[in-house]
Amino acid sequence: MDKMKSNKPLFSLFGKLLIIIILTGFCINLLVCLFFLHFLKKNFRDPYIRNIANYMNYITQDIGIPPSFERAKKIADSNQLTISYKNPTQAWSTSATPQNLENSDRWRTIYEQNGISVKTSHGRKQIHVNRSHGQFTFMLETDDAHTVEGYISIVILIVLLSLSLCASYGSIRWVLRPVKWLQDGVHQVGEGNLDHTVPIERYDELGRLAEAFNKMTERIKSMIQDRDQLLLDVSHELRTPLTRMKVALEFLPEGLAKTNIQEDAIEMESMITAILEEARLRHASAKLRKQPTHLADLISDLMKEYRNRKPRITIDTRMEKPIVQVESELIKIVIRNLLNNAIQYSDPDGPPIKVVIEPKVEQVMLSIQDQGSGIPPQDLPHIFEPFYRVDKSRSRRTGGYGIGLSLCKTIMDAHNGKIEVESTPGKGSTFSLIFDHYESE
Numbered sequence: 001m002d003k004m005k006s007n008k009p010l011f012s013l014f015g016k017l018l019i020i021i022i023l024t025g026f027c028i029n030l031l032v033c034l035f036f037l038h039f040l041k042k043n044f045r046d047p048y049i050r051n052i053a054n055y056m057n058y059i060t061q062d063i064g065i066p067p068s069f070e071r072a073k074k075i076a077d078s079n080q081l082t083i084s085y086k087n088p089t090q091a092w093s094t095s096a097t098p099q100n101l102e103n104s105d106r107w108r109t110i111y112e113q114n115g116i117s118v119k120t121s122h123g124r125k126q127i128h129v130n131r132s133h134g135q136f137t138f139m140l141e142t143d144d145a146h147t148v149e150g151y152i153s154i155v156i157l158i159v160l161l162s163l164s165l166c167a168s169y170g171s172i173r174w175v176l177r178p179v180k181w182l183q184d185g186v187h188q189v190g191e192g193n194l195d196h197t198v199p200i201e202r203y204d205e206l207g208r209l210a211e212a213f214n215k216m217t218e219r220i221k222s223m224i225q226d227r228d229q230l231l232l233d234v235s236h237e238l239r240t241p242l243t244r245m246k247v248a249l250e251f252l253p254e255g256l257a258k259t260n261i262q263e264d265a266i267e268m269e270s271m272i273t274a275i276l277e278e279a280r281l282r283h284a285s286a287k288l289r290k291q292p293t294h295l296a297d298l299i300s301d302l303m304k305e306y307r308n309r310k311p312r313i314t315i316d317t318r319m320e321k322p323i324v325q326v327e328s329e330l331i332k333i334v335i336r337n338l339l340n341n342a343i344q345y346s347d348p349d350g351p352p353i354k355v356v357i358e359p360k361v362e363q364v365m366l367s368i369q370d371q372g373s374g375i376p377p378q379d380l381p382h383i384f385e386p387f388y389r390v391d392k393s394r395s396r397r398t399g400g401y402g403i404g405l406s407l408c409k410t411i412m413d414a415h416n417g418k419i420e421v422e423s424t425p426g427k428g429s430t431f432s433l434i435f436d437h438y439e440s441e
């Protein structure tokens with residue numbers, strides 16, 4: 001479940017970062033809007049409205065008593081205003097098409113003091129100034145271009161804000177790129193690829209972490225090499241005393257003690273031979289002599305060795321040319337190991353072991369399916385490790401030392417192939433070998 005979660009973009013570090021950035025951007029926008037609406041309204045709009053109201057009051061004084069239409073027209077033209085006047089005996093307007101100023105439904109009163117009221121509707125404003133001789137109405141002429149300009153500015157603002165959000169996301173992603181490299185590095189090392197190094201392109205904390213990670217991998221690699229070398233050296237050195245022991249044993253009188261020591265000596269010898277043989281093959285798989293090989297032919301060649309074995313083996317080739325580029329002797333060792341295990345862990349009178357060769361996308365998959373004892377789930381991740389055995393006590397009886405599958409993996413890795421296992425205890429196991437499909441030009 002955890003793996004599935006981490007694969008979903010929203011559960012990734014960058015996904016969370018994106019959500020945080022979007023939420024932060026949204027909050028900043030909201031705060032800026034609230035600031036403009038409330039703070040600026042209090043501190044700029046209200047005094048501005050008051051000043052306009054007073055200014056209109058001065059204009060009514062300028063128009064005089066009785067109000068002069070000519071004077072009003074002059075003021076209206078120079079200030080982009082419509083001035084209307086009405087009293088019981090006369091009514092005039094400086095605009096030929098006066099707006100419907102009386103329609104009080106659409107107009108909201110935002111200021112009212114000393115006979116002066118300011119009304120607004122959709123960004124337009126009208127100011128009423130009541131005098132003893134009549135009522136003046138001033139209409140601030142709306143400029144459509146201004147409104148459009150306002151909308152354009154808002155759109156530009158939103159685009160710029162979005163761009164800056166994208167830029168900040170991109171830069172944070174760039175800063176955190178080493179996390180992705182480290183994640184790949186940990187994955188590779190976890191898979192056993194100790195040659196993988198994490199790029200060090202930064203000189204910040206993440207760069208230093210990558211450097212420490214590479215040093216750690218290097219150290220683990222050299223420790224493993226030292227351990228392997230020690231094992232080889234000890235195995236080599238043990239051969240001579242073991243031979244001496246076997247010779248000395250021949251001079252001992254027959255008896256139970258002699259038989260037991262002889263059995264132990266044989267077991268030690270075969271263990272040493274297995275270790276040295278594994279080292280030899282590991283070395284051989286480092287310098288491969290690959291050739292295009294027909295997998296079905298290789299299998300039928302191998303089947304000669306398994307003619308009289310039980311349970312029997314069936315072959316199912318589901319593709320026309322299962323040709324792969326491999327060193328066939330090494331791949332035979334892999335298949336032999338898997339077949340021997342399948343036979344060893346199956347009931348001799350049980351159902352047959354199936355060998356299936358089938359196509360995958362640009363790949364060929366060879367699987368060996370048995371219906372034997374199966375492998376417990378807790379052991380599955382370890383069975384390709386050297387000397388790992390599921391049932392340690394069976395070593396003596398079955399003769400294995402847990403290096404067969406580790407060797408198979410080494411050989412498959414050297415071929416850039418893969419070895420996978422699926423198993424259910426009591427139902428059986430399927431080991432799959434995956435190769436790149438070789439297509440001749």
Ligand code: ADP
Pocket residue numbers: 337341342345370372373374375383388389390391399400401402403404405406429
């Ligand atoms: P060994 O030489 O001891 O068989 P391997 O490396 O070949 O070592 O296998 C490691 C362990 O994996 C074995 O001890 C065995 O328990 C388990 N195993 C391998 N193949 C099978 C199989 N087909 N069915 C059940 N268990 C298996």
